[in-house]
Amino acid sequence: DAGVTQSPTHLIKTRGQHVTLRCSPISGHKSVSWYQQVLGQGPQFIFQYYEKEERGRGNFPDRFSARQFPNYSSELNVNALLLGDSALYLCASSFYRGEGQPQHFGDGTRLSIL
Amino acid sequence: AQSVTQPDIHITVSEGASLELRCNYSYGATPYLFWYVQSPGQGLQLLLKYFSGDTLVQGIKGFEAEFKRSQSSFNLRKPSVHWSDAAEYFCAVEDSGTYKYIFGTGTRLKVLA
Numbered sequence: 001d002a003g004v005t006q007s008p009t010h011l012i013k014t015r016g017q018h019v020t021l022r023c024s025p026i027s028g029h030k031s032v033s034w035y036q037q038v039l040g041q042g043p044q045f046i047f048q049y050y051e052k053e054e055r056g057r058g059n060f061p062d063r064f065s066a067r068q069f070p071n072y073s074s075e076l077n078v079n080a081l082l083l084g085d086s087a088l089y090l091c092a093s094s095f096y097r098g099e100g101q102p103q104h105f106g107d108g109t110r111l112s113i114l
Numbered sequence: 115a116q117s118v119t120q121p122d123i124h125i126t127v128s129e130g131a132s133l134e135l136r137c138n139y140s141y142g143a144t145p146y147l148f149w150y151v152q153s154p155g156q157g158l159q160l161l162l163k164y165f166s167g168d169t170l171v172q173g174i175k176g177f178e179a180e181f182k183r184s185q186s187s188f189n190l191r192k193p194s195v196h197w198s199d200a201a202e203y204f205c206a207v208e209d210s211g212t213y214k215y216i217f218g219t220g221t222r223l224k225v226l227a
Contacts, residue, residue: 033214042204042217056212090157097213100146100165105157
C-alpha cells in the first residue's frame with residue numbers, strides 16, 4: 001500500500017507569492033495533520049483535519065490555511081510568503097483522530113522563498 | 115504545557131558500538147510517546163511508540179526504548195549501531211485533547227566506520 005504522498009517535492013517561490021501544497025493520506029486514513037520543519041528544528045504543528053473539519057490549529061498566522069476533501073486528501077495554503085516560511089512541510093495521516101493514534105509522515109515538500 | 119527535550123544535538127558513535135539517545139518530557143499524566151527517524155531529504159519514520167504497560171518497548175530496526183516515569187524520560191537504545199543508522203532522531207509526545215505531536219529538536223547521529 002502506498003504511504004502518505006505529498007506534492008510537489010520541491011518548490012521555489014518569491015516573497016509575497018502564494019503556495020498550495022498537497023497531501024494524500026494512506027488509504028483508509030481519515031485524519032491529516034500538517035507540520036512545518038525549519039532547518040535544524042523539530043516539526044511544529046500547523047493544522048489537523050478529521051472528517052473534513054479543522055480539529056486543531058497551531059500557533060501560525062492567518063496566512064496559513066488548509067482544507068480536507070471528501071476523499072480525505074488535504075491542501076495547505078500559504079499566502080503572502082515570507083522568507084521565514086522557507087521550510088520542509090510535512091503531512092501526516094492517521095486512521096482516526098484519537099489517543100495514541102500513530103501518525104505516518106510523508107517525505108514532505110521543501111519550500112524555498114527567495 | 116507539554117514539552118520534549120532532547121539534550122544532545124549531535125552524537126557520534128563507531129559502527130558496532132551501543133547507542134543511547136536521551137529524551138525528557140514534561141507531561142501531567144501518562145504520556146503517549148514516540149520516536150521517529152528522519153534520513154536526509156526524507157520524512158519521518160516511526161521507530162516505536164509507548165502507550166502504557168511494559169516500560170520497555172521494542173521497535174523496528176533493532177531499536178528499543180525505556181519509559182521511566184520517575185525521571186520523565188524515554189530514552190532510545192540500540193545494542194549495536196550500523197552505518198545505515200546515521201540520521202536524525204526525534205522524540206515526540208502526544209498532546210492530550212488535541213492529539214497533535216510535540217517534537218523535540220532532534221539528535222543527529224553520525225556513525226564512524
